[in-house]
Amino acid sequence: MNALYAGVFKRDLSLAFRxxxxxxxPLMFLLIVVCLFPIGVGPGPEILQRISPxxxxxxxxLSGLLGMExxxxxxxxxxxxxxxxxxxxxxxxxxLSKVFTHWLVSFLPIICLSPVLAMFLHMSLPMYQAxxxxxxxGTPLLSLIGAIAxxxxxxxxxxxxxxxxxxxxxxxxxxxxATSAVESAAMQLSYGPQVAIISAMTCLALASAPFAIxxxxxxxxx
Amino acid sequence: MAELVASQLSCMKRDKVLFxxxxxxxxxxxxxxxxxxxxxxxxxxxxxxxxxSQPDTGTVTWxxxxxxxxxxxxxxxxxxxxGLSAGLSxxxxxTFWCAQHHIRVSETxxxxxxxxxxxxxxxxxxxxxxxxxxxxxxxxxxLWLKSSDIWIxxxxxxxxxxDGVALIQARCETFVRQGGAVIVTSxxxxxxxxxxxxxxxxxxxx
Numbered sequence: 001m002n003a004l005y006a007g008v009f010k011r012d013l014s015l016a017f018r019x020x021x022x023x024x025x026p027l028m029f030l031l032i033v034v035c036l037f038p039i040g041v042g043p044g045p046e047i048l049q050r051i052s053p054x055x056x057x058x059x060x061x062l063s064g065l066l067g068m069e070x071x072x073x074x075x076x077x078x079x080x081x082x083x084x085x086x087x088x089x090x091x092x093x094x095x096l097s098k099v100f101t102h103w104l105v106s107f108l109p110i111i112c113l114s115p116v117l118a119m120f121l122h123m124s125l126p127m128y129q130a131x132x133x134x135x136x137x138g139t140p141l142l143s144l145i146g147a148i149a150x151x152x153x154x155x156x157x158x159x160x161x162x163x164x165x166x167x168x169x170x171x172x173x174x175x176x177x178a179t180s181a182v183e184s185a186a187m188q189l190s191y192g193p194q195v196a197i198i199s200a201m202t203c204l205a206l207a208s209a210p211f212a213i214x215x216x217x218x219x220x221x222x
Numbered sequence: 223m224a225e226l227v228a229s230q231l232s233c234m235k236r237d238k239v240l241f242x243x244x245x246x247x248x249x250x251x252x253x254x255x256x257x258x259x260x261x262x263x264x265x266x267x268x269x270x271x272x273x274x275s276q277p278d279t280g281t282v283t284w285x286x287x288x289x290x291x292x293x294x295x296x297x298x299x300x301x302x303x304x305g306l307s308a309g310l311s312x313x314x315x316x317t318f319w320c321a322q323h324h325i326r327v328s329e330t331x332x333x334x335x336x337x338x339x340x341x342x343x344x345x346x347x348x349x350x351x352x353x354x355x356x357x358x359x360x361x362x363x364x365l366w367l368k369s370s371d372i373w374i375x376x377x378x379x380x381x382x383x384x385d386g387v388a389l390i391q392a393r394c395e396t397f398v399r400q401g402g403a404v405i406v407t408s409x410x411x412x413x414x415x416x417x418x419x420x421x422x423x424x425x426x427x428x
Contacts (some may be wrong), residue, residue, distance in 0.1 A: 011310070018309045025317030079303025082274060086299050087322040088291045183296075222275045 005094050008084070012101040015074075022070065026063040027109050033059040034117050045122040052121035053131060053182035054175075060110050060135065061142060061171055067106040068146045069160040069169075071098060076154045076220065085221065087178035089216035099140075099209070101141045107139035122162065133195055134178040141174055141202045144209040151216035224285050224296070225249045226403065231280035233266050235414070241264055248372065253398050254405040255412050258334040258424030263300065264407040265376055267424070272305055272374050280400065293310050295298065295324070298369040300378055304361035308350035312341060312360045315349060316367065335366040339389070346350055354381040365393055373397065375406040 016023055037055050041047055077095045082205040084094055091218040114135060153159030181194035225247055232242035240263030248254055256264050269275045271282055273289045284293040306315045314333060315351045320327045336345055338357040349357055365373065373394070379387045387410070394404050395414055406412070412419050 003321055003324050007318050007323075010321075011307075011314075011318040014314065015307055015309055066242040074307065077303070078303055078307060079305035080307055082299070082303065083319060084299055084322060085274060086272060086294045086297060088295045088324065089322060221269070 003087075003089055004097050007087070007221060008089070008094050008097045009101060011060040012098055013104070016101065016105045022067070022107055026066040027113065029066060030059045030063040031113065031117075034120055035060070042061065044150055048120075049122045049124070049127070049186070052118070052123050053179040054112065055121060056131060057134075057138075057175055057178050060107070060139065061111065061168070061175070064106055064142050064146065065164050065167065067102065068150050071102050071147055071150045072154045072217065073150075073159075075179060081154075081217065082221065087217065091217060095103055095147065095151070095213035095217065096210045099143045099213070101149065101197070103140055103143040107135075107143065111135050111139070112193050124172035124186060125186040126188065127132070127182050130182045130191050134181050137158065137195065137198045137202055138174050138178050141198070141205050142171065144202075145170055148209055148212045148216060151213045151220065154217070155220040223230060224403075226282070226284050226372060227285055227286075228271060228282045229280055231267070231277045231282070233270065234278050234358050235263070235264055235266065242279075246422060248403045248405055250371065250401045251398055252403050252420060253394065253412075253414065253417060253421045254403075254422060256405060256407045256422050256424065257409075258407075262424040264424055268299075268374050268376050268405065268407065269301070269359060272297065274299075280347055286367060287346055294314075297374065298364055298368050298370050298372075299374045299376075300364065300379075301376045304357055306349045306360055311346050312336065312352070313345040315360060316363055319364065320367055323368055327367055331367070335363050337365065339363055340385075355383055355386060358382055359386060361391055365390070365397070371402060373402065373404045374408075375404065377409075379408055379410055 003145070034055060037051065038048060041051065042141070072081065085091060111132065114132060116127065118131060121132065139184040146163070146167055150159075150161045153163055154168075156162065177197050180190035184191040184194065226283075227247045229245045231244045233240045244267070246254070256267065260262050266275070270277045273282070273294060279393055282289055307320070309319070313336070316332055317327070333342070333345070336342055339362065341356065341359055343362075344352060344356060349360060352360070358378075362378060378390055382390065391412060392415060394406070395417055397415065
């Protein structure tokens with residue numbers, strides 16, 4: 001546990017903060033995409049409010065995918081992954097730690113930024129509350145599932161577009177329930193069921209993804 | 223004693239048999255020099271021995287058990303890729319590597335090792351700014367840091383200058399004398415002072 005923290009988590013975090021540009025790019029991307037919508041569809045508050053949950057969620061998914069490639073690629077290319085596999089640490093633990101770091105550096109800033117986005121799009125307070133709950137529960141799922149696809153394609157030369165193509169359809173259920181939760185909140189309805197389903201999906205991914213990722217990483221070494 | 227035994231290994235790459243029915247054993251105090259032309263399967267063999275990839279047939283055992291975490295804790299493997307993150311400095315790379323491999327190491331020890339490798343003054347610079355030979359030296363610092371029983375070294379002398387080569391050969395010699403086992407690929411002849419070097423030739427088929 002300690003070795004995982006000191007050797008993997010701290011390392012990934014210091015690497016991430018060493019490349020500040022790459023850290024900020026997905027965030028700027030998200031901000032700009034969300035800003036484009038009022039320009040594109042007109043600034044009418046009603047339309048913006050109606051499309052706001054979808055816009056924010058889609059932008060979050062896309063910007064999350066931007067940083068996804070980095071998750072294992074550099075480590076694979078420079079041989080760090082080999083050394084990690086041979087370190088005697090459980091590979092699933094390493095995978096989980098890397099996924100957690102990815103979530104911390106790419107999704108947590110988005111969640112912190114979300115009040116600003118909600119204001120841009122005229123979200124009401126109940127809508128915003130629902131949005132932040134779905135983001136908190138749903139974005140770990142994006143990181144976990146995304147990491148499986150990234151690990152599978154890590155040995156390919158140009159895998160990034162393929163990862164996006166593989167992943168976007170997989171995220172449809174999450175998108176449906178997340179936006180539906182926010183819409184229910186807009187109509188003052190209970191959105192408990194949607195949140196429960198998102199949590200269930202995240203729990204399932206949390207329990208199984210580390211093993212899938214570690215298997216994919218082992219296969220990448222062949 | 224801790225002996226690494228490979229029996230009846232075969233490996234295919236791109237529908238081509240690299241080697242088959244290959245058996246070898248590596249016991250403490252033994253230095254094996256694996257030779258062969260480019261593409262003969264040296265790296266593939268070493269990766270199989272380290273447990274990074276699986277042979278198509280055959281088994282690798284250590285202490286009569288299939289290789290596992292226990293084996294990897296006693297192993298230092300250095301591949302073609304140095305295993306250094308370009309954005310981190312030498313000292314950071316080595317500190318994190320030690321933490322991953324459950325090695326308790328003090329800053330003083332790290333600096334001593336870097337001094338042996340003539341890397342003092344370069345320890346805070348991101349590794350990507352070092353020369354190829356200096357990067358290789360940082361990677362090879364692991365030979366000093368981890369107490370182990372077996373080293374698997376894939377072309378460790380690439381990009382090293384003559385002093386560096388002599389340094390690593392001397393380090394290998396000390397290690398073997400202390401009961402370590404080394405398997406190394408290199409296109410240069412090994413010049414060990416009065417130490418038997420077993421040579422395994424991989425022929426490589428066209």
